[in-house]
Amino acid sequence: MQTDKILAPAVTRASAVLDLLARTGRPVALAELAKTLQLPKSSLHVLCTTLEHLNLITRLDGGQMTLGPHVMMWANAFMARLDITQEFFASWDDMRVLPEETITLSVRDGAEVVYIACRNGKHPLGLQFHAGMRLPAVYTATGLAMLSTLPDASARKLLDGQAGGWPAPLTEHGLRDTASAITELQRIRQQRYSTDREGVRDGMYCFGAPVFDSRNPEAVAGVAVSIRSLEANPALEARAGHAIRKLADRLSERLGAVQAF
Structure with a gap:
């Protein structure tokens, strides 16, 4: 079975956004996300809005984004599992x-x-x-x-x-x-x-x-x-x-x- 046949593109893109925010360790603007991930700003905007609604990212007053509090819940659950x-x-x-x-x-x-x-x-x-x-x-x-x-x-x-x-x-x-x-x-x-x-x-x-x-x-x-x-x-x-x-x-x-x- 081909891996690319079973991956959900939206989930893959969302994971890429969260990974980039985690690696960067600082607030990141939409333009930088789009350039680094090579994604259209329009689709990335919709994706980030969804992630913000789910508390997976937090949007600061200047429009830059960081990881949201819901990520910590996952991290805590992972730590508890281990x-x-x-x-x-x-x-x-x-x-x-x-x-x-x-x-x-x-x-x-x-x-x-x-x-x-x-x-x-x-x-x-x-x-x-x-x-x-x-x-x-x-x-x-x-x-x-x-x-x-x-x-x-x-x-x-x-x-x-x-x-x-x-x-x-x-x-x-x-x-x-x-x-x-x-x-x-x-x-x-x-x-x-x-x-x-x-x-x-x-x-x-x-x-x-x-x-x-x-x-x-x-x-x-x-x-x-x-x-x-x-x-x-x-x-x-x-x-x-x-x-x-x-x-x-x-x-x-x-x-x-x-x-x-």
Whole structure:
């Protein structure tokens, strides 16, 4: 069955509008929406009026638009479905491993990760994680961990099909192409946790692992712990990797997962 035969164009356009407002993070005018999405202003005006009526967008006094309050209801429902944010923090505290380091919980949205829970540690990393933050999956420990649960063919199709091509590097250390990413995903499956060595931020190492639920063969979330690269050594890296793997397993069990990574 052809995918384009079953998609509703109006829903696709509405999703594109909401995605753009979410990515931009600032009020956007109708003209900018039309130019970026390459849609006629007339049809876009009707679409935005409908989204405004549904409280999915809010129109400011100057005519610019932002995400509306109804989106937060969906976000809250999604968070409630996962039901792992509190368990995430409590389980890490209970493990008493690297308690002062930064920990993050994220989900994958296509070729990006979206952070849904973060606790920034006492040791400065030069980067503050926050809920709603988006980063290219191939540069993050949680993203690589989640991508590693896809078959190679699916991961390759996803990475090769990124809009705009390979994402702009965040540092000099990130992966640079699909072939190297697939090799890294194969290594992660063997090691059972992922490693980001300064791919997101110079001076920061992150170790991640995928989280599963009872229904999906692919990861539904990813967890990571971040440390300063100056403090890294083989023993500490192994400790961080095994700890985050244990946390991921605990959260997966909480979600009813039966498979092991």
